[in-house]
Structure formats: structure tokens, C-alpha cells
Amino acid sequence: xxxxxxxxxxxxxxxxxxxxxxxxxxxxxxxxxxxxxxxxxxxxxxxxxxxxxxxxxxxxxxxxxxxxxxxxxxxxxxxxxxxxxxxxxxxxxxxxxxxxxxxxxxxxxxxxxxxxxxxxxxxxxxxxxxxxxxxxxxxxxxxxxxxxxxxxxxxxxxxxxxxxxxxxxxxxxxxxxxxxxxxxxxxxxxxxxxxxxxxxxxxxxxxxxxxxxxxxxxxxxxxxxxxxxxxxxxxxxxxxxxxxxxxxxxxxxxxxxxxxxxxxxxxxxxxxxxxxxxxxxxxxxxxxxxxxxxxxx
Amino acid sequence: xxxxxxxxxxxxxxxxxxxxxxxxxxxxxxxxxxxxxxxxxxxxxxxxxxxxxxxxxxxxxxxxxxxxxxxxxxxxxxxxxxxxxxxxxxxxxxxxxxxxxxxxxxxxxxxxxxxxxxxxxxxxxxxxxxxxxxxxxxxxxxxxxxxxxxxxxxxxxxxxxxxxxxxxxxxxxxxxxxxxxxxxxxxxxxxxxxxxxxxxxxxxxxxxxxxxxxxxxxxxxxxxxxxxxxxxxxxxxxxxxxxxxxxxxxxxxxxxxxx
Ligand SMILES: Nc1ncnc2c1ncn2[C@@H]1O[C@H](COP(=O)(O)OP(=O)(O)OP(=O)(O)O)[C@@H](O)[C@H]1O
Ligand SMILES: [Mg+2]
Numbered sequence: 001x002x003x004x005x006x007x008x009x010x011x012x013x014x015x016x017x018x019x020x021x022x023x024x025x026x027x028x029x030x031x032x033x034x035x036x037x038x039x040x041x042x043x044x045x046x047x048x049x050x051x052x053x054x055x056x057x058x059x060x061x062x063x064x065x066x067x068x069x070x071x072x073x074x075x076x077x078x079x080x081x082x083x084x085x086x087x088x089x090x091x092x093x094x095x096x097x098x099x100x101x102x103x104x105x106x107x108x109x110x111x112x113x114x115x116x117x118x119x120x121x122x123x124x125x126x127x128x129x130x131x132x133x134x135x136x137x138x139x140x141x142x143x144x145x146x147x148x149x150x151x152x153x154x155x156x157x158x159x160x161x162x163x164x165x166x167x168x169x170x171x172x173x174x175x176x177x178x179x180x181x182x183x184x185x186x187x188x189x190x191x192x193x194x195x196x197x198x199x200x201x202x203x204x205x206x207x208x209x210x211x212x213x214x215x216x217x218x219x220x221x222x223x224x225x226x227x228x229x230x231x232x233x234x235x236x237x238x239x240x241x242x243x244x245x246x247x248x249x250x251x252x253x254x255x256x257x258x259x260x261x262x263x264x265x266x267x268x269x270x271x272x273x274x275x276x277x278x279x280x281x282x283x284x285x286x287x288x289x290x291x292x293x294x295x296x297x
Numbered sequence: 298x299x300x301x302x303x304x305x306x307x308x309x310x311x312x313x314x315x316x317x318x319x320x321x322x323x324x325x326x327x328x329x330x331x332x333x334x335x336x337x338x339x340x341x342x343x344x345x346x347x348x349x350x351x352x353x354x355x356x357x358x359x360x361x362x363x364x365x366x367x368x369x370x371x372x373x374x375x376x377x378x379x380x381x382x383x384x385x386x387x388x389x390x391x392x393x394x395x396x397x398x399x400x401x402x403x404x405x406x407x408x409x410x411x412x413x414x415x416x417x418x419x420x421x422x423x424x425x426x427x428x429x430x431x432x433x434x435x436x437x438x439x440x441x442x443x444x445x446x447x448x449x450x451x452x453x454x455x456x457x458x459x460x461x462x463x464x465x466x467x468x469x470x471x472x473x474x475x476x477x478x479x480x481x482x483x484x485x486x487x488x489x490x491x492x493x494x495x496x497x498x499x500x501x502x503x504x505x506x507x508x509x510x511x512x513x514x515x516x517x518x519x520x521x522x523x524x525x526x527x528x529x530x531x532x533x534x535x536x537x538x539x540x541x542x543x544x545x546x547x548x549x550x551x552x553x554x555x556x
Contacts, residue, residue: 148412150414150415151411151412151413151414151415152401152405152410152411152412152413152414152415153410153411153412154415155394155398155401155402155410155415155416156402156410158391158393158394159391159394159398159399159402162391162392162393162394163387163388163390163391163392165383165388166388166389166390166391166402167391167402168372168373168376169350169372169376169379169381169389170376170402170403170405170406170458171373171374171376171377171405171406171407171408172373172376172402172410173371173373174373
């Protein structure tokens with residue numbers, strides 16, 4: 001029990017970092033209604049970019065900016081494939097993801113790089129500090145997203161995820177909105193990747209594998225636990241909270257003895273269950289309030 | 298106002314599903330005309346409106362709005378000139394967004410959208426006033442999500458959105474077909490009021506012959522991708538439903554002869 005409690009601060013810090021990525025997934029999955037699989041690789045692109053720049057002597061904060069830019073470039077490619085070449089969004093994301101695998105290896109020159117004794121902005125070596133910085137970054141990211149999605153452009157992007165036909169009828173280029181959304185989303189994911197690499201003290205080519213699932217899990221846990229209500233800032237915060245809860249649960253089951261190799265299966269099953277909640281709920285309530293057939297009262 | 302010149306549109310060309318939806322269509326709409334459009338299922342009414350709006354591109358011919366050739370312009374650019382209401386009440390609004398957010402989207406039709414705040418307080422006052430005129434109580438529910446509204450309320454809202462920025466041309470495709478008779482009547486009354494108050498050039502597709510005769514100053518009947526009957530003014534006012542039904546029968550007996 002003590003071990004579990006002791007692991008909570010570290011898991012929380014991780015949850016905040018992954019929370020930035022989850023917010024990126026939220027932008028595409030919930031706001032734009034696109035399941036973007038680019039993130040599984042763009043997370044690593046961000047991590048690799050940040051790590052290599054730090055090793056090259058750049059300031060870790062500067063490296064994070066470039067990590068975000070690298071992620072944005074990845075999002076731009078997916079957006080181009082999807083909107084200009086009319087490749088279905090899922091496939092466009094998978095193609096970018098696959099291509100990025102090679103690029104990520106090129107960036108690092110090998111499958112992983114360590115940041116031993118390098119300057120970083122956040123590290124698991126100092127959890128209280130990591131918590132403080134993670135918290136500040138999350139607040140800043142939520143503030144920026146809250147502002148952006150309240151602007152004319154942000155409203156048009158949200159509407160695009162809701163009803164593309166209506167948005168075009170109102171004179172908005174829905175393709176541009178999708179591209180902006182994908183760029184913004186992967187920018188957040190790239191930033192999160194850089195942040196994560198600094199926190200772990202390493203970047204490796206598999207660091208983003210399953211990131212989309214972790215992002216979706218956070219979005220769903222956030223919605224189920226805190227409800228999709230109140231204002232936009234509350235919803236964004238609930239996703240980060242979902243991400244923290246997810247990381248704590250993972251830490252918990254690891255401590256219960258689940259091996260790290262089985263972790264991905266556990267995550268996949270959890271998210272599959274969470275995604276099916278709405279369907280199961282509907283089934284359940286339908287049978288409960290099924291109308292009495294005529295003449296059988 | 299609107300000119301359609303020698304328009305052709307074929308769907309799925311070269312396949313067994315090939316469908317000549319519009320064939321050599323010519324049509325001129327004068328400024329301020331309120332035209333009702335009737336015709337059997339598959340006559341090409343929706344296709345004509347969709348071609349005007351740029352949902353599909355024409356195979357041949359040209360489309361001019363207010364003298365400007367828009368044939369090659371994409372849908373979202375033509376939107377600057379057009380107000381549209383669809384048959385499906387879900388189509389015209391964003392259900393997950395608030396009533397005022399939907400109106401704010403429409404208020405910026407034809408304008409550039411940047412990083413200014415998406416809705417201002419001055420706008421809210423304007424929207425409240427406009428919603429009050431619908432007389433549906435929506436002015437007290439401005440932040441409600443649109444998905445909570447009934448089909449009729451959504452159509453009335455869509456109509457308001459379509460005309461919030463005065464369009465050069467209003468396109469209504471059976472916009473009351475999904476509503477119950479009473480609500481349909483109400484939405485039609487609102488339509489008529491908005492159109493006449495703003496002298497809007499309008500194309501209104503309907504399957505209701507009575508409405509087609511009662512509303513507007515001109516009536517066209519379509520068949521097999523073409524306009525086969527075009528009346529306006531006094532002649533239109535004096536039409537009876539039976540006259541229109543007779544014309545429909547003539548078409549179908551022609552078809553029988555050909556078959
Ligand atoms: N996107 C499309 N793809 C293929 N065929 C189409 C498409 N849209 C319309 N059509 C065909 O074109 C013809 C004209 O259809 P349209 O929808 O314009 O008819 P309409 O006059 O609006 O009929 P209704 O009264 O049933 O709405 C029909 O035969 C239809 O099947
Ligand atoms: Mg139709």
C-alpha cells in the first residue's frame with residue numbers, strides 16, 4: 001500500500017505531461033471529429049527533436065518550441081494527405097505515422113538517446129518541481145486553447161467538427177479548418193513529446209506507441225468522471241484530470257504485479273470498454289424503459 | 298440576379314448508374330423574384346440548387362450571380378452570396394454549439410475570420426432582437442445547445458442564419474417538408490415575412506402545390522432536369538392546384554407513351 005501511495009506524485013507528474021498530449025488528441029478526436037493516428041509518431045518526433053537539440057547545446061525551452069514545430073509539421077502532412085489528396089483521415093494519419101518512424105530514427109541517429117546530466121526543464125529526479133512545472137504548463141496550455149477556441153477561427157473549427165455542410169454554407173473552407181486543427185493538435189503532441197523526453201531523461205523511437213489510446217483514455221475518463229458539462233475550460237481541465245487518473249491507475253496495476261509487457265493489452269482493453277460505454281448505456285436504458293406493447297398493460 | 302446558361306449535370310457518368318440530372322437548363326432570376334419550384338421526385342430541383350450553391354460543379358454551362366461568373370468558385374466562396382436552408386433540420390445548424398454561437402457563425406458569412414473573439418456583446422443584442430421576431434421564445438435560450446431544439450425551431454433558426462447577412466439569393470430546398478403541418482405553416486409565414494421585408498431573390502422548392510401558388514411571384518415546374526413550365530404575375534396568382542396536377546399527369550402520360 002505504501003508503495004502505491006508513494007508512486008502517486010510521480011504518476012501525477014506523468015499525467016500532467018501526458019495531459020498536454022491528451023489535449024492534442026481532444027482537439028482532433030472531439031472537436032474536429034477526426035481520429036488522428038499521427039500522434040503515435042509525432043510524440044516521438046517532438047521527443048527526438050527536443051533531445052537532439054539539448055544535446056547540441058540548445059536551451060531546453062527552445063528545444064520544446066522546436067518540438068512543437070516538428071509536431072506541427074507532422075500534422076500539416078496528415079492534413080495535406082487528407083484534405084488535398086482526399087485520403088481518409090485514419091489512413092492519412094497512419095501513413096504519416098509510418099513515415100515518421102523512419103524520420104524519427106534519422107533525427108536521433110539510433111533508436112534511443114539519453115539525456116544524461118543535461119539541462120532539462122522537468123525531470124523525474126525532482127518530483128515536486130516536476131509537479132509544479134507540469135501544473136504551470138498545463139494551466140498555460142488550457143488558457144491558450146480556451147482563448148483560441150473562443151475566437152472566430154476557433155469557433156469555425158469547432159463547427160467543422162460538428163456539421164461540415166453548415167460550415168461551408170457559412171462560407172468557411174472546411175479543409176483549411178481541418179488542417180489548422182491537425183497542425184495545432186500535433187503541435188501539442190510534439191511539445192508533450194519533448195516534455196516527456198526531458199522528464200524521462202531519454203527519447204526513444206517507441207515512446208509514442210499507443211499514444212492515441214492513452215489520449216482517448218484520458219478524454220473518456222475525463223468525461224465519464226467529471227461529465228461533459230459547464231464551460232470549455234472545465235472540459236479541458238477534466239481531460240487533464242483524466243490523464244492523471246489514467247497514469248495513477250497504470251502505476252497501481254503495475255504495483256499489483258502486472259508486467260510492463262502486458263500493459264498495452266491492459267490499456268487497449270480498458271479503452272475499448274470505455275469507448276463502448278455509450279452503446280452499453282443505451283442498450284441498458286432501452287431494456288429498462290422499453291414501452292409496454294400495445295394491449296399488454 | 299441569377300443566370301443559369303446551358304447547364305448540364307450527369308451523375309456517375311459511364312456507369313450503369315449514370316443519371317442525367319440536369320440537361321440544358323436555362324434560367325434567369327430577376328432581382329427580387331420569389332420563385333417557387335415544383336416537380337416530381339428526381340426532377341432535378343435539389344440538383345439545380347446544389348449546382349447554384351457549388352456543392353457539385355457543373356459539367357457544362359455557366360452560372361452567374363449578380364453578373365459575376367461563379368461557375369468555378371468553390372462552395373465556401375459562393376456562400377458569400379447565398380443563404381441556404383435544407384430539407385433536413387439537422388443540416389443547417391451545428392447541434393453541439395449554442396444558438397448564439399450558430400448565429401455568430403452566420404453573421405460572419407462572407408467575411409474573413411481571424412483571432413477576434415467569436416461573438417461580441419453588441420451582436421448578442423442584435424441576435425436577441427432577431428430571435429424575438431421569430432416568436433418562438435428562443436431569445437431566452439441563446440446559450441442553449443441547438444441540438445435541444447425541435448425541428449421547426451431549428452429550421453426557423455437556420456432561416457434567420459441564412460438571412461442575417463443579407464444574401465443576394467436565398468435557396469430553400471423543401472425546408473418545411475420535415476415539419477408537422479402547423480409548424481410548417483409557421484416557418485413558411487416567417488419565410489414569407491423575411492423575404493418580403495428584405496426583398497430577397499428567392500428559390501423555394503416545395504411539394505405543396507398550394508404553397509407553391511400562394512407564395513412568391515413566379516412558379517417554375519421541373520421535369521427530367523429541365524424547366525417545363527414558368528409562370529409569373531397575374532397568371533401565377535390565378536393558377537389552381539388542379540392546373541398543376543393536370544400538368545403532372547400530362548408528364549406522366551408522356552412517360553407512359555415513351556415506355
Ligand atoms: N449525389 C448524387 N449522386 C448520384 N445521383 C444523384 C445525386 N444527386 C441526385 N442524383 C440523381 O439526380 C436526379 C435528380 O435528383 P434531385 O435530388 O435533384 O431531385 P429532386 O427534384 O430534388 O427530387 P425530390 O423531390 O425527390 O427531392 C435523381 O435521379 C437522383 O437520383
Ligand atoms: Mg430534392
